[in-house]
Amino acid sequence: MAKFVSYAMDDLQIPFDKMSRLSAADLLDILRPGAELMRQAIVDAVKSTFTQRSGSLAGSWVLTESSAEGNAEITIEPLGVHPTNGRGIRKKKRKKSGGDANAVVAYALEYGTPRIPARHYIQHTTEEKAEEVTAAMQEAMNKKLEQLGL
């Protein structure tokens, strides 16, 4: 399945001695503004690239935070199920529920299928927004370090 991993902390200028004094919660506070910025950029890309019936996919992108063993991670992913559109199918024969997962739809649109051209909308967005996202996290980190007196 499609996976885009950005080791954002590698892009930030954090001295090791200060980094070691940040808790997982602090790291999440630093990552969150950049993650939210990227999530919104992906939503905007979905809306502008797939203008028809993009609502379910566009609205499905969420941030999932995890902090285990001192490591902080925020995943941006589409959750939920994409409803079937029933287009061209008689109303009686339409499936009442159960489309593909939004993640499957996002994957198909990103990499293509035999019938759907690959659009690479996520990759283009992450490449375009990388600097802005890093700057947002850098700003959050500076504030955090100042707040903690580091």
Added chain:
Amino acid sequence: MTLTEFSAALDAAGLSVYTPVVPAGAANCLAWHTYGAIPSIGDNGNILNAPQVQIDIITDAAHELLIDDLTAVLWTLDLPYSIQSDGYDPDYGCRRTILQLVVI
């Protein structure tokens, strides 16, 4: 390396090559397409836009080693790649391995 040279190298690997996608029902073959370009500095110092390429390799259970044949070709060409996805793809009914690389 130009895209023409890249395409010729893939053809020489002995697999059926399609572009931009492998048609439904086909297996043990590959398809490639460009999806962007990134600025790179060439050996002569000139900046050029190197094309970003996606390769889809579609294999059935009996021919999974074809992936190794293709990656061997890429190593021969000095083209590092990243594996974006690898697993069963319901649209093709086969294993689909997606590689991305920059042709330079």
